[in-house]
Amino acid sequence: MxxxxxxxxxxxxxxxxxxxxxxxxxxxxxxxxxxxxxxxxxxxxxxxxxxxxxxxxxxxxxxxxxxxxxxxxxxxxxxxxxxxxxxxxxxxxxxxxxxxxxxxxxxxxxxxxxxxxxxxxxxxxxxxxxxxxxxxxxxxxxxxxVAPMQKPGGPVGIEGIRVGRGRIFDFREGTPLEVRGTPEPADTWRMKLYHDKDAREIVRRFLSSDLKYIEPEIKTSTKPSYPELADIEKTTTRDLQSILDELAETGVLVGELYEKLITCPRCHQSSKVFLRSKCSKCDSRKVRKNRLVEHTECGAIYKEDEYYGTEGSKCPKCGKTFQHETELEPIGVTYECEACGNVFNDPKQAYYCRNCAYEFQFENCELEDLYSYTLNEKIKPEALEKISVLSVADALEGLGYKTSVPGVLSGRSGVGHEFTLTYSRGERRFAVDLVTSEGPEVNLRMILPSYAKFIDVGAERCLLIAVPRLADQARDYLEANKIPYIEGENPTDVSLKTRHYLESAT
Incomplete structure (x- = not known):
């Protein structure tokens, strides 16, 4: 409707x-x-x-x-x-x-x-x-x-439009014709995902550690899981697979097909689905597989186990013993039914789900795509900036500060300046500007806009965070003007150094 x-x-x-x-x-x-x-x-x-x-x-x-x-x-x-x-x-x-x-x-x-x-x-x-x-x-x-993802009541606001495990609402099908093909919906969803605690933690691990990819672990007793994210899966109130789907859908992660799982069409589970080979005559599952081998010297063809008896390894036809298996050449496979004795080449095959006791054919099954994930290198600079900012905000809130991302602080001139974030405790408010560089260093030109705002607001109320590090000229400039700064390689590093700076300053 x-x-x-x-x-x-x-x-x-x-x-x-x-x-x-x-x-x-x-x-x-x-x-x-x-x-x-x-x-x-x-x-x-x-x-x-x-x-x-x-x-x-x-x-x-x-x-x-x-x-x-x-x-x-x-x-x-x-x-x-x-x-x-x-x-x-x-x-x-x-x-x-x-x-x-x-x-x-x-x-x-x-x-x-x-x-x-x-x-x-x-x-x-x-x-x-x-x-x-x-x-x-x-x-x-x-x-x-894009309004559904901004409504209160959830960290991302799109759970209400989920259509099944491992699948989320496709924004390309849910937006008006004029919006399709434009990056705005994906960008908006991505910004919301950065504010989700669990999604942010997944991206932070790619940025702050040697984690290059996450692969699913397939077990017959449980649904597929991701060992690298086991602790998140234990604490989150959301389905971990759904979070990964959302991160891939919005371009934060890149999913690569890892495996296709056969899923039961009745209960939609894959963990307890088994292949059954059955007799082509009586449908019994008591089927034994026999390997046929040929004795190369005399040309005799028997089942493999018939060459090995209590008297050692010898040919049932010519009686000659042999020392090496190279004297036997595999020529094929047959199947034998233990119930009716039927010998046949092609067994009947079906799949059986032990979760709901349902047998089905391959053409009736459901195929579930299982993916491994890596961080999308194209959005890595964006993710580094956003996750670093939010990690700093988490550290500040852990120390009892109230934060605003972004935040506005008025200077001596009366002009309101926008900062990466502001934090406060009581009546006093402080400002933080985060400057990132895709290169190895943050240079002087990149910090000058922040410096101009700091001078108007007051350097004692400001902090500059540089990712990954400051160039020597930029560092000397900040020190000469007595502007506090922090350098960090990744979100975890930035968060820890910010916390240490504030603890030592109070």
Whole structure:
């Protein structure tokens, strides 16, 4: 039902867009028709004469060029949904109509011509209001597309639209047509995930340790798990697989197919699904597999275990003993039913789920994709910055401070400055700016914007955090101006050093 409503809204928005194009184009069409009719009347009555020296000819030519420009501007505004061009085209049309009324010329002198021009101009100007309404409606649709993840009651706010274990709502299918193919929804979801405690901890481990990838561990007694994240799985109130899916869906992690698991179509579990080989005649599961081997010297073919008896290793046919297995050559496999004695080459196969006691064929099974994950190198700088900031905020809150990410602090000039985060205890508020570099060092130029804010706010109330480290020139500059700073390679390092700095300062 909800999907139907969404489709209906999209259809209505598309219909409105089509309507506004028709409204805008109608003004242009009226203008085109009136000019063509005027030209036909003029040529029929007087003929076509080229008289560039005649003032009436010049005046008519100027009006005609003006109307043509107005037509082109109106067409562009209607098709591209531009308010500015529609206003410009309509205003130009009205001005030309007034000029035509004041200085009547032969070409555009037939009855009610000015009224027609005024009507065309008014329609184009009115259409700009229609354009504005559609743009507002589209903006609201975009906001509604990401609103579910911003609602309170959950760390990410998208659990309510989950469609099954290991699968999350696909934002590309849940956003309006105008939003699809753009990065905004994924970026917005990613920012929300950085604020989720468990998701943030997973990303932090990639950034702060030698963890390069996480692989699932498959056991028959339980569902697949990730040993590297075992402690998170024990403490989280959410499904760990769902968190990994969300991180991969938003581009933080890159998932690579690790294995495909056969899942029971009845209980949807894979941990206790087993392959059964059965007799092709009586359907019994008591099937024994026999390897057939050939004695290369005499050509005898027997089951492998028939060559090995109480008297040692010898051929049942020629009676010759052999010292090396190289004298036996494997030639195939047969199956024997212990229930009915049937010998056959291709056993019947089926899958059996011991969780719900259900047998099924392969064509009826469900396939579950199991992934290993690595950190997406393309968003590593973004993740390093966001996770570092939030790790600092966690450390500050652990010391009893209230934090705001980002935060605003007013300086001596009265201007409010935005910082990476602000923290407070009682009436006093402090500011932190975090500066990261994709290169090996944070240089002087990169810290100057923060320095300017620190000077206005007061250096004693500020702290600069540089990731991964400061260049010598930048470090000397901060020390000369007595601005406190911290350097850290990763979120864990930054968090620990920030905590130590604050503990030693109090």
């Amino acid at each position: 909800r999907n139907n409503i969404r489709v209906f809204d999209e259809d209505r928005l598309e219909a409105r867009r089509l309507t506004l194009r028709l409204v805008g184009l109608s003004g242009v069409i009226i203008l085109i028709v009136s000019i063509i009719v005027s030209g036909i009347f003029y040529i029929t009555a007087r003929g076509l004469a080229w008289a560039p020296g005649d003032m009436g000819f010049i005046y008519s030519s100027v009006l005609t060029i003006g109307f043509i420009i107005s037509i082109g501007t109106g067409l562009f505004g209607a098709i591209r949904e531009s308010e500015e061009f529609l206003i410009l085209a309509g205003t130009a049309c009205i001005v030309l109509a007034v000029l035509n009324k004041v200085f009547t010329n032969i070409l555009y002198s037939w009855s009610y011509m000015e009224i027609v021009f005024l009507l065309a101009g008014a329609i184009m100007i009115m259409d700009r209001f229609h354009v504005r309404r559609v743009k507002i409606a589209r903006k609201l649709k975009e906001e509604m597309a």
